[in-house]
Amino acid sequence: WATFNDSPRTLTFSYNGPIGNRLGFGAQLLSDRFGAFETTKGMLALSYSIESETNKVGFGLATEYVQHRLSGQNFDSELVDRNDRRDLSIFRIGLYLRERHLANSHSFVVDFFPTL
Numbered sequence: 001w002a003t004f005n006d007s008p009r010t011l012t013f014s015y016n017g018p019i020g021n022r023l024g025f026g027a028q029l030l031s032d033r034f035g036a037f038e039t040t041k042g043m044l045a046l047s048y049s050i051e052s053e054t055n056k057v058g059f060g061l062a063t064e065y066v067q068h069r070l071s072g073q074n075f076d077s078e079l080v081d082r083n084d085r086r087d088l089s090i091f092r093i094g095l096y097l098r099e100r101h102l103a104n105s106h107s108f109v110v111d112f113f114p115t116l
């Protein structure tokens with residue numbers, strides 16, 4: 001793809017890992033271009049876990065912003081608004097439970113999509 005003009009291009013940066021004994025942090029930046037369609041995304045997440053001899057419980061919060069838009073450089077048409085874009089914000093709340101003696105784990109995530 002790299003040798004073609006206007007070839008698809010995706011750039012991403014992400015980190016997920018511990019910060020301290022019980023805290024976790026995650027971040028992601030993404031830029032994607034495929035023809036006239038462009039997507040930009042940013043995400044931040046924070047988690048906290050409590051561990052006992054039999055269980056591990058984790059709580060997490062995350063927020064994400066996504067923007068989809070059309071690039072005016074790749075086409076010329078009166079039927080399409082070159083400045084058209086769609087923004088989406090997502091908020092997540094999560095719960096994680098692992099039972100050590102049963103080797104089972106359960107995850108629950110709730111997403112909120114507020115209107116911008």
